[in-house]
Amino acid sequence: MLAPMTDEAAVRFLPARVVPITTATDLGSVQVLKHGNRYLLTDAFGDILSDSRGLGMYHGDTRILSCSVLRVGGGRPVLLQASVGGNYRGGIQMTNPAEDRNPDMKVHPHAQDDLVGRTLRISRERLIGGDAVQERLRIQNHAEQAAHVPIDLELGADGADIFEVRGYPRPGRGRLLPVAATDQRVTFRYDGLDGIQRLTHMAFTEPAAELGPVIEVARDGTDVGATVHLRWHLALGPGEVHELCWTTWCTDRPAPDASRDEATDGAELAALFPPVPSVSSDEGAAAYHAWERGTTTVESDHELFNLVLKRSVADLRLLVNDGPGPGQRYVAAGVPWFTTLFGRDALITALQSLSVRPQLAVETLEVLAAYQATQDDPWRDAEPGKILHELRTGEMARAGELPHTPYFGSVDSTPLWLVLLGATFDWTGDRDLVDRLWPNALAALEWIDRYGDLDGDGFVEYERRSARGLLNQGWKDSGDAIRDRHGRESVAPIALAEVQGYVFDAKRRIARLARMRGDEAMGERLDREATELAARFEAAFWMEDQRYYAMALDADKRPADAIGSNAGQCLWSGIISPERCRDVVDRLLGPAMFSGWGIRTYASDQVGYNPIGYHTGTVWPHDTSLIAAGFKRYGYDDASNRLVGPMMEAAQRFTDYRLPELFCGFDKAEALVPVPYPVACSPQAWAAGSSFLFLETMLGLRAHADRGELELLHPNLPDWLRSVRVNDLRVGEASVDLLFHRWRGTTSAEVLRKVGDIAVTIRL
Secondary structure, three states: OOOOOOOHHHOEEEOOOOOOOOOOOOOOOOEEEEEOOEEEEEOOOOOEOOOOOOOEEEEOOEEEEOEEEEEEOOEOOEEEEEEOEOOOEEEEEEEOOOHHHOOOOEEOOOOOOOOOOOOEEEEEEEEEOOOOEEEEEEEEEOOOOOEEEEEEEEEEOOOOEHHHHHOOOOOOOOEEEEEEEOOOEEEEEEEOOOOEEEEEEEEEOOOOOEEEEEEEEOOOOOEEEEEEEEEEEEEEOOOOEEEEEEEEEEEEEEOOOHHHOOOOOHHHHHHHOOOOOOOOHHHHHHHHHHHHHOOOEEEEOOHHHHHHHHHHHHHHHHOEEEOOOOOOEEEOOEOOOEOOOEHHHHHHHHHHOOOOOHHHHHHHHHHHHHOOOOOOEHHHOEOOOOOOOEOOOOHHHHOOOOOOOOEOOOOOHHHHHHHHHHHHHHHHOOHHHHHHHHHHHHHHHHHHHHHHOOOOOOOOOEOOOOOOOOOOOOOOOOOOOOEOOOOOEOOOOEEEHHHHHHHHHHHHHHHHHHHHOOOHHHHHHHHHHHHHHHHHHHHHHEEOOOOEEOOEEOOOOOEEOOOEOHHHHHHHHOOOOOOOHHHHHHHHHOOOOEOOOOEEOEOOOOOOOOOOOOOOOOEOHHHHHHHHHHHHHOOOHHHHHHHHHHHHHHHHHOHHHOOOOOEOOOOOOOOOOOOEOOOOOOOEHHHHHHHHHHHHHHHOEEEEHHHOEEEEEOOOOOOOOOEEEEEEEEEOOEEEEEEEEEEOOEEEEEEEEEEOOOEEEEEO
């Protein structure tokens, strides 16, 4: 670890200007690395261009590095291969182009022959630790003569809030201070409107030969931004290798007085150039090893299916964030836009993953309970008992420009929290957890009945109260998501179909927990309320002429009668009448809803359909996974498998076998590979969790930990999957190893090993 800088004479202060924020338009070729609350998004070359559409190095909600461009020999190297490796580390292999494309590339004065192209091996190895990011540039000369190779690195930091990067307008922002630099250290500073100065530090293992600012000039002649340029001169003999490393990290402090912009006293220099933190691959390796050991393992005879599952396990670990409270951790919703705590996303991900990692559900329940609302706060769309929608800690939230401290504009997080509590007890049998969180459960039930039902009609509705809140507050939260059959957008208050299903399921599950705790009266009341809700739902949401359920009811209780995927999630919750489930299944598997890859959010044969619309025709893996589970719940095993196979095939067509947040809804007959959505989060939590719910659905896993039983409800492997082995499946304190085998259209199940007191019941 290097000591802090104390040599005042070595410090230069380079000018900085405000750089216009460029919003994201395409994330299709982004390289993603993440560990803890730090994440890095670069292009395939490892660069962050100044117009990089949201690329950068981030810490939480702040972009701490907005430009990082490497040039070797005066030009961009030729890309050979890029790999994210183990999520927290990645490597990029490159070489040099032909010399005529690199006028700056000169041979060593003593060399007899010109340097030819593709004679340099250029590798960029990046490693993210808990405190910093380290990059190692390694260059080897494979020519038969010596070469002089200039290395240029252009750097910039804008201190932008993630909402700025996403394109949210701001009336003003803080100020970038002059960049403090030496030939071996660079510190960028940004004074935010929240009174916090954010500093990005970079330290290099050897001094640069040249250092200076690069001013970008707009067409009208005005300065639009400044970056820092560093150059090293390498002299490489034949076969010689040279390494240059740099470390990037951030600190913050209360913004000092403006008069100290270029102060160089010892205390200020220590703050500008603190000791360099160490970065070790051991930290990430240990974290992933522990994660894998604590997760049920699955092996099948289908190697590509195994790769999808392996990627999903790694992605959930990649998305783990620390905090915000001491000892807390949670799975963030998705990189890059939602790398924070989201109530709905965290809850659904935990529900999807219960069979393979129940600890995730426990952590999710506890962290969300810690932030459960206790006051009525219109600015944050909060009422007592409500579970949060989104928590942000960046400048815009801290400065009061956004209500996300946290923001509670989700109508479904609260019932989903109750659903997860009940489901977690099924898998863990943890009575202490239920007792500990029971006050939170009672508060959530009170919110549903008192605040969630805005007009007393027995349905839970939403209507935003915050001027900066969401118009639509279900999972389809874009402004045009909820429509009628004529394409008209619905007006709030809106009662979503799937939310009524969540409430139905929540009351059923909490009724059971109440009885377990000895409160029979409460159990009877909640069961009665659930039954009454189901009857009201059938009367109000069923559309006889469509033989389907409306997406929602609008402010005038008119059905939002466009055909959407909402009813499929109602199958998952169990609120749909058994007499009408066949109609729903058939409609969802029809050509207007089923693209051949997955279920569209919005039917393709109606006004308003757009296969590239965020919630008006795209396919979301998590939505399809819940619908497949709904099919299974109502006994449509083969229909469920019709959804699993194409979605697993889609995963194999995306980079690294990773399901993205969503993809376009083009029909499979027209698009032979799934078409990426241009700004989808990838990795994304409930997309990763979909793989596990598909698996649980196929195998029919039903846990009853309180009575020491694992039920296998008519397991049914699809025809492309002949065998699946599940190791260390935990139910309460016990665990089992299971083998499923498909033969002549029938799936058998065998118990290979049992640890603890557990009975396995197979219902074929």
